[in-house]
Amino acid sequence: MNGTFDDPDDDTPPTATMVDVAFPLEGRSLPRDHRLALADALDAAAPWLRELPGAGLHPVNLVHGSGDPALLSGRARLLLRVARPHAEALQRALAGRELDVGGHRVRLGEPHLRELLPHNTLYAHFVASDAADGHDERAFLAAVDAELDALGAACRRVCGRRQLIRGGVAPLGGFSLMLHGLAVAASLRVLEAGVGGHRRLGCGLFVPHRSAAAVGG
Numbered sequence: 001m002n003g004t005f006d007d008p009d010d011d012t013p014p015t016a017t018m019v020d021v022a023f024p025l026e027g028r029s030l031p032r033d034h035r036l037a038l039a040d041a042l043d044a045a046a047p048w049l050r051e052l053p054g055a056g057l058h059p060v061n062l063v064h065g066s067g068d069p070a071l072l073s074g075r076a077r078l079l080l081r082v083a084r085p086h087a088e089a090l091q092r093a094l095a096g097r098e099l100d101v102g103g104h105r106v107r108l109g110e111p112h113l114r115e116l117l118p119h120n121t122l123y124a125h126f127v128a129s130d131a132a133d134g135h136d137e138r139a140f141l142a143a144v145d146a147e148l149d150a151l152g153a154a155c156r157r158v159c160g161r162r163q164l165i166r167g168g169v170a171p172l173g174g175f176s177l178m179l180h181g182l183a184v185a186a187s188l189r190v191l192e193a194g195v196g197g198h199r200r201l202g203c204g205l206f207v208p209h210r211s212a213a214a215v216g217g
Contacts, residue, residue: 014185016116018054018192019084021091024109025060025076029069030101035059035201036166037102038078044100046093049080054192056081056199058207059125069104078108081205087113118187121180121209126163127196128174128203135162140175147195148179153186155179165201172198178209 031037039057042049049055058079062070082090091111098107129140137159144157160176179190194204 014118014188016188016192017084018081018116019087020058020079020081020114020116021087021111022114023078023080023094023111025072025078025106026109027072027076027104027106029071030060030062030104030106032062032068032070033166034062034101036168038099039200039202041099041101042080042094045097046090049082049090049093050200052082052086054081054083054194054199055086056194056205057202058205059202072106078106079114081116081199116188116191117208118182118184118191119208120182120187121178122182122187122190122206123179123209124177124195124204124206126165126174126203127177128172128198128201129196135173137162137175144177144195148190151186151189151193153179153182153190155181155186165203167198167201172201172203174203179206180209 035057038060042057058081060072060076060078062076063073080090094108095110096108098105127140127144129136129143141157141159148155148157156179158178158180160178162173162175164171164173166172174196177195182190190206194206196204199205
């Protein structure tokens with residue numbers, strides 16, 4: 001199974017209410033744990049962004065390694081997930097802007113939209129957990145199951161390793177999470193809604209698992 005949905009009678013996926021706005025990133029480096037610093041920099045550049053319902057910030061993919069700060073690759077992108085009607089204003093507000101991310105200067109290039117397409121398998125790098133300060137995996141999965149039930153997103157879930165990220169007042173604990181066996185409509189609902197809180201810090205945002213190919217891609 002490659003993660004796609006095979007339906008010979010309908011090869012056009014539904015249109016999502018959310019989109020990812022992708023900005024090329026020009027710069028040398030970022031802190032490895034950059035979510036909070038990047039969110040603060042975006043607040044300074046576009047204060048209204050954090051008030052948009054459902055808006056989320058993807059963490060930037062950095063060059064692998066143990067060094068801190070981490071190098072930015074030439075293909076690095078800043079991705080912001082927002083409701084479709086707000087995408088144009090976001091592009092106008094941030095294109096060409098320079099951000100100070102924890103003392104590291106980066107410039108945002110000309111953006112483009114990335115459509116959210118349903119996949120059989122979705123993955124979130126970090127889903128925040130309020131259960132016992134992010135330590136209790138069983139309580140975390142119970143909370144995840146409750147959210148998935150509310151979304152009508154029946155699937156199999158695989159919990160990854162526990163992580164800590166900077167969260168402002170105190171560190172946030174959570175886990176990576178893979179969802180497998182999602183139906184088309186359920187997959188799209190998960191992509192649009194996410195799971196858990198702290199979307200401003202990029203928590204609970206799902207992307208296609210790397211082994212899955214996009215519908216219509």
